[in-house]
Amino acid sequence: MWTSVTKCFIIFAIGCFYQAHAQDEDDxxxxxxxxxxxxxxxxxxxxxxxxxxxxTLLLKSFSYDGNGADTFFWAGAANRPGPQGFIVPDEWGKTNVLERYFNKDFTLTLPDGKKITDIKxxxxxxxxNQNTFGDVYIPEQFDPPALQRISQLSTTSHGVSSGAIEILDAKTIRIPRFSYDGQGTAYFWVGVGPQPSSKGTKVPDDYGYLDPLRAYQNEDIVIQLPGEMTVFRINWLSVYDLEEKSKFGSVIIPEGLNVPPSLVTVTKHAVALPNCVQLHKNYQMSWEIFGPQITVQLTGQVADDEYMAFGLSGSDEKSQMxxxxxxxxxxxxxxxFATDYSISAYAPCGKVLGQYKGVCKDNLVGGQDNNQIFTGSRQDGISVITYRRTLNSSDPIDxxxxxxxxxxxVWALGRLDENKExxxxxxxPKGNLKxxxxxxxxxxxxxxxxxxxxxLQKPWDKTExxxxxxxxxxxxxxxxxxxxxxxGxxxxxxxxxxxxxxxYLIPEIYLRRGLTYIFKIYGGNNPHSxxxxxxxxxxxxxxxGYDRLTDISQTKIRVLAGVEFTRRGRPRxxxxxxxxxxxxxGRDRRLDDDFSSFRKFNRSLIQVCDAGDPGLLEITPNSTWPDTVYYNSFTHANMxxxxxxxxxxxxxAAIILRLSWLCGIFVVCFRLV
Known part of the structure; x- marks a missing residue:
């Protein structure tokens, strides 16, 4: 006979086993x-x-020795594998004889719109030789994963409403006809439990931001659960105000949704410093204060030619660049690199009446670079930069x-120019961050x-x-x-x-040699700006950006119009x-890419013009002019x-230009092949 202690121990052990097993399944x-x-x-x-x-089928840890004579991925509706079937293209979409596979993971898509429910x-x-090397059978009445529609957002306040919410896959949620008045500090918020509460997790908005939600009006948006979170690990989605601890609208996520797995790649990153804040879906900042110094680590999912910016606001009352x-x-x-910059204007660094203004390195404006870089690395598309600086600097600019x-x-992500600036x-961000x-x-x-x-996003159509x-x-x-x-x-x-x-936005202009043209210039005439x-x-x-170049760089450029030189040889x-x-x-410029064409984008703008006659630039291209020249700004690059x-x-003439461009592409492709 087992004693009561022994029985309790066995029950406890079985419980631990099932709990661990369930945890393994959840993970x-x-x-x-x-x-x-x-x-x-x-x-x-x-x-x-x-x-x-x-x-779509997913094959995990698939192996095959590749020694078959005429072997393919094969599917059919007969009772068992045989000659009555069809080839399923391989992971590259090709119908070649199968080669060797060893422990590979990949997906296969059935051809010609066929569904898994059409095959057995x-x-x-x-x-x-009509021989089957391996097979798997599709169960009868099989219900493959698919988009699932659930309830719409319940309306509590602030005009929150939506259509029936669609769970596209394990991490992706589409909210049709979403509305919210934007009057609050609300976020997309998910968590576990019977009802929304302050214990939850922020979900980036439809552009990856973690700022309070902007106003929406009957917009179809798609949001993505962060990190390794899936719809199987949450019970509700809410529009939730963290300051007021109040829900403006919510929906319950049913259990056991039969949805496709997510195709999103999750890249793990171990935070080395004790404090960390997620600034954006693709950007996080961590730090540690020790003694008189602060160590900062900036981590971003950015391209090779992109930078990460972080620093203290220019105002004590709000976040201001x-x-x-x-x-x-x-x-x-x-x-x-982790370079110390001072921002005096929303413009690239350049001289204004002899003084540097704009986004300038400290050592150009009378200061010094007080950042001490520790480490820099890049792996799996993620850049990690760690640097240190003193809390209280003797530099008056800091x-x-x-x-x-x-x-x-303040923080930002953007591209570096050709000079790594x-x-x-x-x-x-549009809001404040403290x-x-x-x-x-x-x-x-x-x-x-x-x-x-x-x-890649398709750019707007080119204008000529x-x-x-x-x-x-x-x-x-x-x-x-x-x-x-x-x-683009x-x-x-x-x-x-x-x-x-x-x-028109930067159109390509065709000018004929020997004819005279006039440009009427409305680019601003205040040299203090x-x-x-x-x-x-x-x-x-x-x-x-001719004015910002060094003297040596200027000598390498041929100026055709718009500049005269003083007696001292300085450009004017x-x-x-x-x-x-x-x-x-009043529209958020971060949403510019929502417009499908420049024409639609241009209609959303308003034009404000100062009084006065335009500047005039008269040109007559001649035989000495190159076939391609460029109009630009004297002060700033890339305009x-x-x-x-x-x-x-x-x-x-236009056809020849296009043909030469196509021939260039052909030559490049030929060399690559």
């Missing part, structure tokens, strides 16, 4: 609906098969890091990084002005239009502003006029684009 990555192990008959076939969705089995099959003290961190090959109160901070940021740096208890809210397999009757061009300024605008059209970084010629002083110039170099712009600026009419100089206004 296992969801791969889809399990169909079974491949039945192995010949040629060392093995592996597990999952249904990802209605059309999947096999590795040799057509020449102008006047801020920031670090610009990036990797250049295997070397990391700001002090307070330990007795919270402090407003920061250009206009693509990702930045951090308590000297915490009694460390706090870490950072999560693993997630990355979608998204294709190819009209022999046009002899006058009006040049004004406007926003560069996100990654679909200037960056030119492949270059952007300062945030660009030239609008006759109302670091932001809005843009005389127009024409050179044989694509970037512009001639095409200067009042400012005429198109700008956003204009191409002028094609032709001998005649025939369509053949």
């Amino acid at each position: 296992e990555v969801y791969k889809g609906k399990y169909l079974g192990k491949l039945n192995a008959y010949h040629h060392q076939v093995s592996g597990d098969v999952y249904a990802v969705d209605e059309y 089995w999947f096999a590795i099959y040799d057509l020449s 102008e006047g801020s003290d920031v670090t610009i961190a990036y990797m250049d090959g295997t070397q990391g 700001k002090n890091y307070p330990t007795d109160r919270p402090v407003y901070v 920061p250009n206009f940021h693509d990702v930045y 951090l308590e740096l000297h915490r009694t208890q460390p706090e870490n809210t950072c999560l693993d990084f997630t990355q979608n397999d998204n294709s 002005i190819f009209d022999r009757s046009i002899r006058t061009f009006v040049a004004t300024l406007g926003p560069s239009g996100g990654k679909k605008g200037y960056q 059209l030119t492949g270059q970084t952007s300062t945030g502003l660009a030239w609008y010629i006759n109302g 670091a932001n809005f002083y843009h005389p127009l110039i024409i050179t044989d170099e694509s970037h512009g 712009p001639t095409a200067v006029g009042p400012l005429c600026l198109s700008k956003h009419n 204009g684009w191409k002028i094609h100089v032709v001998d005649s206004y025939s369509t053949s």
